[in-house]
Amino acid sequence: MxxxxxxxxxxxxxxxxxxxxxxxxxxxxxxxxxxxxxxxxxxxxxxxxxxxxxxxxxxxxxxxxxxxxxxxxxxxxxxxxxxxxxxxxxxxxxxxxxxxxxxxxxxxxxxxxxxxxxxxxxxxxxxxxxxxxxxxxxxxxxxxxxxxxxxxxxxxxxxxxxxxxxxxxxxxxxxxxxxSAFKGLEKELGSESSILATVRTLISIINAKDRYTYGHSEKVMEYSEMIAGKMGIKGQDLLDLKLAALLHDIGKIDIDPEVLNKKDPLTREEWELMKEHPERGARLLMECKILKQAGVITLYHHERYDGKGYPHGLAGEDIPLGSRIIAVADSFDAMTTKRSYKKAKDMNEAILELKKGAGEQFDPKIVEIFIQILDFYADFN
Ligand SMILES: [Fe+2]
Structure with a gap:
């Protein structure tokens, strides 16, 4: 050379x-x-x-x-x-x-x-x-x-x-x-199904808007499915729950990303707007016949067991079971995930919070079941 x-x-x-x-x-x-x-x-x-x-x-x-x-x-x-x-x-x-x-x-x-x-x-x-x-x-x-x-x-x-x-x-x-959450759904719905395409489109909209929500939705679906498994929920009910878990925050698509990711506390108006997301999401989902029940579950995912939640202040078993399950899964994932404005809690702290909220924010039976599941997995880690 x-x-x-x-x-x-x-x-x-x-x-x-x-x-x-x-x-x-x-x-x-x-x-x-x-x-x-x-x-x-x-x-x-x-x-x-x-x-x-x-x-x-x-x-x-x-x-x-x-x-x-x-x-x-x-x-x-x-x-x-x-x-x-x-x-x-x-x-x-x-x-x-x-x-x-x-x-x-x-x-x-x-x-x-x-x-x-x-x-x-x-x-x-x-x-x-x-x-x-x-x-x-x-x-x-x-x-x-x-x-x-x-x-x-x-x-x-x-x-x-x-x-x-x-x-x-x-x-x-x-x-x-x-x-990918779609893998599981694909099996149940068939990869050619139009509903899968709809869900995929909705998810890609959330994903583009707020990356956290996407990863979050998948986790909430995973946890909800575990709880449902223990409770013997099957068939169409399970499918509706999974779809709702994946899409429960879809109503946030109209909210400004700056508000979604804000580090400081929200202003009153911002908070009012944020609180509309269950209703906005439900309206969107209910337009599609096949997502109707997922829409109902979405509507009530911020209700509390003690009746102090929103949008309707339903209490106890008046809240659809799927919504009560998502409430637990949703809070647990939010607590254990780091966001721009807060640190993540570790598993034990999060379990303690769930226990504290049992009977108030959460359905105590669901909390008990979920903690059993978490303990089971903790043994493997
Ligand atoms: Fe939410």
Whole structure:
């Protein structure tokens, strides 16, 4: 190779690398993901994309300064290179976010790799480790797999990001596969059903407006389904409940996102407007015959067991069962999720709040059942 050729190759290499960690950079990683997907498609093989980021990087930077933060990014990058396989393509996606292309890797294998990295991160040695809130660096990991979760680079990045976001809202230090509420509904409704298309459209409107509501709706559906399972709710009733859980906040689509995400307390007018969302949502859903019962459940999801809720002040068993279930699931997820204006409660604090609200805000029977479910899952964690 001539000298200029060598230099050209070197420059090309530099353009693909992140100057701090020497891993691949964002633009190269994206471009490479496209190319690897093409190969996977041609070879009929699987591919997974993993996005991960640090849970407490801001704390570390603020406490020990940015040079220390940069050093941590480098140490972490070297650990990734050591722990991953030869063919894995590792990049710094930006800030403290990393992206990894796992060729020939299905979802199950990717989950295993994600867990391996999560554990290795807990053991990672770095300066000032003992002063971290949990005395270790923790990461959250999101995984999306081709072809199941996306067929092009943009879609796979989006679904991996969605999974990462889910790992974060599940109290961090977690590896999460992309999960779509539609998968479950698709089975029940059939993928061609027009109702599914309607629900999908409604959800994409909420999603575009307020990302929190989307992840939230899926969680509320998951919890509601667990409670329903324990209570023996089946068939059409279960389907109506699931649809309502997914769409219970649809009435917020007219509300200004600035109000939805406001850090300061709402003004009186803003609060009045916010309180209209059950009725607005119900009206919208009831227009569609097949979503009628979901509309009824939505209408009453902010009623309280003691009759002090809204919009109608119904009490006890006058409140539809589905609405009483969603009220518990909704509050629990809201309590355990971090939002722009509040910190997340941990599981035990949230359970305590549910117990406090039993008989007042919530149906005590449903609280009892839900706590049993949470205890059951806690044993596995
Ligand atoms: Fe609501």
């Amino acid at each position: 001539t000298e200029s050729k060598v230099m050209e190759e070197e420059l090309k290499g530099m353009a693909q690398r992140d100057s701090l960690t020497r891993l691949y950079n964002h633009s190269y990683l994206k471009q490479r993901l496209g190319a690897e997907l093409e190969k996977a498609r041609n070879n009929n093989s699987s591919l997974s994309f993993m996005l991960l980021d640090f849970d407490n990087f801001k704390y570390y930077n603020d406490t020990f300064g940015h040079p220390a933060g940069d050093e941590l990014l480098k140490v972490f990058g070297r650990m990734l290179e050591a722990k991953l396989r030869q063919n894995d393509i590792i990049g710094r996606y930006g800030g403290d976010e990393f992206g990894i292309i796992l060729t020939d890797t299905d979802e199950e294998k990717a989950l295993e790799i994600g867990e391996r990295i999560r554990k290795a991160t807990l053991e990672l040695a770095f300066p000032n480790k003992e002063y971290m809130p949990v005395k270790a660096l923790t990461i959250s990991v999101g995984i999306a797999s081709f072809p199941k979760d996306g067929s092009d680079a943009a879609e796979l990045i989006r679904t991996a990001d969605e999974a990462l976001y889910n790992a974060k809202r599940n109290r961090k230090n977690k590896v999460k596969l992309y999960f």
